[in-house]
Amino acid sequence: MGGKWKGLILFALQDGPLRFGQLRRAVGTISERMLILQVRELETAGLVHREVYQQVPPKVEYSLTDFGRSLNDAMASLGDWGERNIDRIEAIPFG
Structure with missing residues (x-):
């Protein structure tokens, strides 16, 4: 489940089926080629x-x-954790 796009694609599909163009608009700035891959x-x-x-x-x-759907459920918990701890996460010095 690597990369920045897969989670966004799964999130976009959580409310039901989408056609390719709808999915591309829902994900954002992804190129057509990258979305296909x-x-x-x-x-x-x-x-x-x-x-x-x-x-x-x-x-x-x-x-x-x-x-x-089961993966989306698991990722929702991680997203909730991130929202609760955003200030602390942003304060972590990287690099």
């Missing part, structure tokens, strides 16, 4: 499901698997 890795890991609808024009939606 990151979503493929999440799909390979079993965290994200890619649904292809056979229609014209083609439609693809991305959603969380049960495994992905």
Whole structure:
């Protein structure tokens, strides 16, 4: 689960399926190429499901698997911890 984008992608999908363009807007400044790579890795890991609808024009939606939802739940606790300790975290001298 490395990198800065995967957590944001999982967070963006927590409220339900999104099409590629919607997901890109939800994540922010990610390039199309990077989003494709990151979503493929999440799909390979079993965290994200890619649904292809056979229609014209083609439609693809991305959603969380049960495994992905469980990871989001675990990350929510970490996010809560970060919010409670933000002042202390920001005061840590790095480098």
